[in-house]
Amino acid sequence: MTPQAAPTPAYRRLSVEERRVQLLDAALALFAHRPPDEVSLDDVAEQAGVSRPLVYRYFPGGKQQLYEAALRSAADELRLCFDEPREGPLLTRLTRALDRYLAFVDGHDTGFSALLRGGSVVETSRTSAIVDGVRRAAAEHIMSHLGVTEPGPRLGMTVRMWITAVEAASLIWLDEEKQPPVEELRDWLVEQFVAVLSVTARRDAQTAELVGALVGDV
């Protein structure tokens, strides 16, 4: 596996913020292809083309701090996937957001599973909170596109269940050598979204109204 970020020569003068971003990129490139337990600060220093003490100067908390910062940066990237202009049919917007999300999963495979699976030695309630924040952001984006400001419990639960199912699908997809093809997976997930909302619509007026709008809006 080839790490994604090319090492930057150490002699280049970087600002503090540039250096921080460089180290986080190096860490993310490594976490993308190896579980966090198998990445050392030496690896990060080597990947970034800097000395180990320099990594410690930026992340005095060591690996745990670097991991959390890298996780936060990955979470920010994931949130960007959900940014979708409020134009065109709703299901087309969902399709585009899923395309970006699945491209992220595809590009960060091992790191993504290690992160979501938990059970790692560096898993803490803080890292869980970062992951939960991404889930919450996904749910908020969906509600906002649906034009719902106050989701009732049934609609809220349905959307959160679907988000969890998408996560599970991503992990299984990575385990199964990225089969089925990503476009099929994406369409399948969109159709499941409509299907589970339709089930909820049978017992919830708010959801029923939305499903009418979704299906009519093509």
Place this chain on the structure above:
Amino acid sequence: MTPQAAPTPAYRRLSVEERRVQLLDAALALFAHRPPDEVSLDDVAEQAGVSRPLVYRYFPGGKQQLYEAALRSAADELRLCFDEPREGPLLTRLTRALDRYLAFVDGHDTGFSALLRGGSVVETSRTSAIVDGVRRAAAEHIMSHLGVTEPGPRLGMTVRMWITAVEAASLIWLDEEKQPPVEELRDWLVEQFVAVLSVTARRDAQTAELVGALVGDV
């Protein structure tokens, strides 16, 4: 909150196996209502009406060992929920299994969420493996009732996604003061099962055949 197992007086003579079961029951009763981090060995000794050294004699690995043993015992209980005679319509069997599962969730609320949410200080790859084992058992039971010995990737992924969605629903349900009522939640989950399988059936012959059988079998 009242723990469920009544303390047994210490003077009763128990066999080694009886004592072990008694201590596990005491631990489970405590973990059922408090996150593992907040349960001490003293609490377990008090709950079981025995001395702390006795708890250590049975679980020399201390809290971590006791927690894992209690988790394994809860996992066994959960697996029992999936045991369903191969009689009657398939969806009726699924309904009965979900009734037992949701009764378990209802009875072990806090402990169940702490367990599934992870992020606890006693969360390890071993405890994750126990939880994954229960998920796998659930999928195997479903396949076996459906009469499927070799699930294709699309059917397999659909069933595993639904199991994850059920887990998510259970956690949300506990968070939202057990609303909607358990019977509604159960029927809703069964309907979602049929709905997601129907979506998969559009692109998978194996699943299409099953959905035909499920819907015809009432």
